[in-house]
Amino acid sequence: MATSGGASCSSSVLPCAFSRHYLAVCAQDGRLRVWNTDTQSLHREFVPSAHLSATCTCIAWGPCRASKEGPQRKKRKSEAGPAPDQQPDLLALGTAAGTVLIYSTVKGDLHCILDGGHNGGVNSVQWHPEQSLLYSGSDDTHIVEWDLQTGKTRCKWKADRSAVTSLCVSPDGKLLLSAGMTIKMWDLETKEVYRKFTGHSTTVTTLCFATSRPPDSDGLYFLSGAVHDRLLSVWQVRSDGKDKNSVVSFTLTDEPQYIDLQTADSKDKAVRLAVVCKDGQLHLFEHFLNGPCKKPLSPVCSVQVSSVGAGEGATPAPVTLLAAALCPDRQSLMLAYGNYLQPIVEKTQINTSERHVCLVRDVHTTLSLSVNAAVSKVKTPIVNEQKGKVLIPGVPGHQAPIRASSGESDKRKKGAGPTEMSIEERLEQVELSTLGRKGEDKGASASLQTDSFAVLLVQGLESKDSKILNKIFQTKKEALIRNTVARLPPPAVLPLVEELSRRLQGHPFSAILTVQWLKAVLTQHTSYLSSLPDLVSQLGVLYHMIESRVKLYQRLTRLHGKLYLLMTQVASSNSSHKVSDLDREAKLVYEEESSDDEEASGDEGRPEDDSDSWEEEEDNEEEMDVTENKENHTEDEEDANKDAEESKANGDSDMDPENESEEE
Template sequence: MAADGGGSSLHLPCVFSPKSRQYLALCAQDGRLRIWNTDSKTLQQEYVPSAHLSATCTCICWGPCRSVKEGPQRKKRKSEAVHVEEKADLLAMGTAAGSVLIYSTAKGALHCTLDGGHSGGVNCVHWHPEDSLLYSGSDDTYIVEWDLQTGKTRSKWKADRAAVTSLCVSPDGKLLLSAGNTIKMWDLDTKEVYRKFTGHSTAVTTLRFATTRPPDSNGLYFLSGASHDRLLSVWQVREDGKDKNSVVSFTLTDEPQHIDVVASNGKEEAVRLAVVCKDSQLHLFEHFLNGPCKKPLSPSCSVQLSDTKESPMPIPLLAATLGVEAQSVLLAYGSHLHPVIERAEINTAERHVCLTRDVQTSMALTMESTVSKVKTPVVNAKSKVLVPGLPGHQAPAKGRPPQGSEKRKKDTGAKEMSIAERLGEIDLSAISGEGGTKVAASLQTDNFVVLLVQGLESKDNSILNKVLQTRKEFIIKKTVARLPLPAVLPLVEELTKRLQGHPASAFLMVRWLKAVLMHHTSYLASLPDLVSQLGVLYHMIESRVKMFHKLTKLHGKLYLLTTQVAASDSSNTVSDVDHTAKLVYEEESSDEDEASDDEALPDDGSDNWEEEEMMEETGEKADDDDDDEDPDSRREPKANGEEDMEHENESEEE
């Protein structure tokens, strides 16, 4: 973020004081304002706003240097030798609730609060160079002009159809730059638009004047930087109004987050820039503004910080400001909670410079001499004080009874316990769930959320394994639902890393990833760099999906083979059954053969019928033999031909 308080919610405000650069003001993740002394490298003051948890600080801007009457209340022996008459005192802070806080470093307390001007979060604040005026831009698309003498709104007007993301007042105090969808230049006397400039497709986070010359001589230049844009554009305010396009552009490695400009006073003097990008690189530029330049200009020198480990890692660079000499640069790097401030001499003749620093050692050296002046607001007895953390969490690490600790102290005498002994005194069974009766109270969803956040911040695999190996669906869903938003992306990165491991662990990680996508898809979609951060997960899922189609084809072929083998086995068993059935059918076929022989009997019977007719014609012979031939004649249809012949022979013998 630039020194003028450009609105970037992802970058924490960090600004050097003007002129002497004696102070560094920054707001950390805990919402506290810390002011560091750049000369003594110590914490000068610390202020906790009363609404720092519900309305975080979004932008910071130092006021113009002024003579302070409250001098005896603060230590200024070192500063009096350099600047006696004027010092940086007032600091404006815009909040997400729409109010503006004015903090006084001389008093070490809040000077005043400006309320009622905005209905949305304040994205940018900027001071008027001469008068006691302050300008603020907000999400409600309005610009408010504040009068610090009365603490009330002096003027308010609609600046754009979109949120106002950046402001800057000209050195002479007559013009105001604002950025929303387009960059507009306002005449502060009439509050009318003087010029319009279009050239950025994303939100403009930085507006700075590069020259101090008036606009009537075609010599007024200003630069603009936007989020997700790797170019700094320089615009010329022409007298004829033909200033639709930028005249110069500076190339960067990433989007700008902090810019320091040494403006030029004439054509013979070059403008100097120090730009800190999001990738923690510092780029130094020096250019003479004398008209348009077709090609983008690359930095004259790029600086990067790295640690002294075997595998060096880049150190986060928070802010940088240019000194009087060309090679002198004041750097602030490390953590927002305890930055390291250093004045470095950089060889600008080299295009790329890498500085190796041991951050831990330098932090330890400055930590001992830190003298903080903490100011907390007076809170009424009826009001509630919010504590950082998760609501409803009431299961901290419980210690043993105080009697045991007293006995331990009596045994050891006056000697203090070491850190290892103190850790041994803490009963971690309430967190780990290994105790007896405390398990029911410890296995709450809040505990899992707290453990998961602690494991993600400390990168402790033991804590992460205990939480992520949970198999209960409702615990996973509730834990992910109550997870703080800043911990969602680290959880996704941890799940991505674990998904690349053993398939058994990946099966559990898919449940967590599914719960994250169900609850926090809207938040992930709002992140600007989501493609680069989740690219590994996307490519891994894509490769797994491609392999899944091949596995399904292989599964189908194997299923076909197994079914064919099973069918062949079943066919062998069925053939045995058929074999036994054939034996049964052979018996039935013998009966059919007998039936076929019986069908020939009517032919034989027909012969006997002819014989009977002959016997009827004789008369007497037929009457005598009726009784004897009746049983034989009844048997003839059932007997074979041979049996008929035997009966005939028997009758002849009789």
């Protein structure tokens, strides 16, 4: 008998899937966690999107890789560990952004990303049992056939008028079931509709083949489940086409959440079916599929898990079952229960002779966070246990209606007059506060404002009205936020924490305003929150989200430092470039003259002038130089004439030849 590789999940339930040795779970914080079912330890952890923009919507384990070449020889030497043909490796994750992620549990990283095929969120992914193909259905009403070797779309066709919510491939790999409002069977070779099935009034969320026989022999059966439907319908694919109505119905206690079955190869073998409902119960069915059955079939056995009560005489509380898988030995079951953040995986044998089986487990000690507590110096007071009583507000997972406690109403009736006012008086005070008159009582207006905000907040949480909540959460006054949270009744604290944690996952600007409200809730209602038995599941999402944001903050600070360094270097280079572009032509040039010129020019006796008369001084100096040159020239001519006269007087001048002869 073969166990189905993956199970379809409802859209309102977080996706999880069993393999032979692993459990893949996507929790509320958006992380994928792969748990080892043998050791019950965390094997892998992966964050599909840090900003939760591409959260996981569906999960499917790939077929086991058949290693017949080299790796098989290496595995023969080691005796420990599962066989390679029994160990699945790849995990397909459909995201809300329209992409499909192929994650490898051996590498601990993404194998490939399939993008560009869908315009809406992916609702279902299914592997081909033999070929390296993957099928995905989306909100864009299309089915995409992916080629995993190339990572591209091989074929894409429109499957329905509405969104495709579920897919299932036949064991022989020749047929494909798709469902939205109607169920269609496709021939994968021609991509044409082989059959149509109508019978569900709501959206179909679960599809699974029950037999592996060919459709021509009238022995091919499949089952389907829908939203708000407490029946699993079984359909027979007939060769004559008379298969418009379901042949068998399985009765459930609630909407099916997780399905695992062992198919039947012949009419002599019964189909074993394990169904986990939305209410947390498990139902086991065994039936021989050999034709129509008029009456709905009841489960052979129903299983429920409960926790050990705290104290003597306490009633045990039910524990939600997340998923269940049928083991190949046909006697034992693999159960996953608790919460999605830290599920408990257990392999147990169920006695199917009993109609109702209740498994009592100590869940609180297993789910408690391991914190190394330091030695406290606070003394514990001695309390008489006989006289004292322990009050626990509600049961795990309680969703009590948000109402004001009777004690608060009695106190308000017994209190002073200003707290009990009619609607007319309150409206008058609101008008007075808007006008800002001097004779107004500030305390009464503040209490009125906080009371109205608290009432509006409770009404918004009850009706889930986004307009009221947006108006309240946009306030920035710390005193108003603190007083509003302090006046909330205790049953409204958990819905407020869930709403705040949901808003923290959005835009960072809205998270800034939400943190102030979260701080006020944790400071005002810590005592109430610490008394809740399911505190781990309620605040675990918030804790993991804050932890991921803090880890991302360290990376952002490093990036900020690098960018700041680059910006300062660019700024410094720009400033140096501006200095080099300055005008280097001098406005004033002063040249020093020689000592002779200085003596001749007579600069020593010149009076000091202001800086404004520099140009005039330059002109005067040039004129003086010109006159001095002229004077020097005239003096040189006069000296030459004097020398000539002296030479004549002394007889140095040229004589006439006659005089020379006379002297001779």
